[in-house]
Amino acid sequence: MRLFSVFVIAMLFFLMSCRQSLPTASPKPPRDELEAILAVTETGPSDVSYLGKIDGNLRNLVTALLSGEDVNQAAQALGFKVTDNKEVLLDIYVTNSVSEASVQLTSLGMIVQAVNESNGVVEGLLPISQVLAVARLDITKALLPVTAFGTDKIP
Secondary structure, eight states, X not given: OHHHHHHHHHHHHHHHHHXXXXXXXXXXXXXXXXXXXXXXXXXXXXXXXXXXXXXXXXXXXXXXXXXXXXXXXXXXXXXXXXOXXXXXXXXXXXXSOHHHHHHHHHHTTOEEEEEETTTTEEEEEEEGGGHXXXXXXXXXXXXXXXXXXXXXXXX
């Protein structure tokens, strides 16, 4: 028992000495992307449930755009590509027919590239600035970025 106590005390001293030599954390606290989105929009709506339709990485990209950060750098860090026009390739899952949804999405600036009626998916390039507007639509179930691999590469 005494040997165990000596071991524990020795480990505590060792850990305390290691802790003092560790670099200090960055003074910039981590940012919650949802708070950032609401903070940079003119009027944050009281119902923010539509934000749950947006993939987490895509929310981070929208936050970068609205915060004035480098969108291309943010996209690269998140693992997907952005066009020169700040568009991102997305799969948008919809509740209505994809043809009706395509009309609404096109009116918001989406360049529709493919549709899948049986799965209720519209795929195409959407301006990042329109992601929140698309998420607010009643027809939208989910917005997911398409990773740029294989046949999913942005032209």
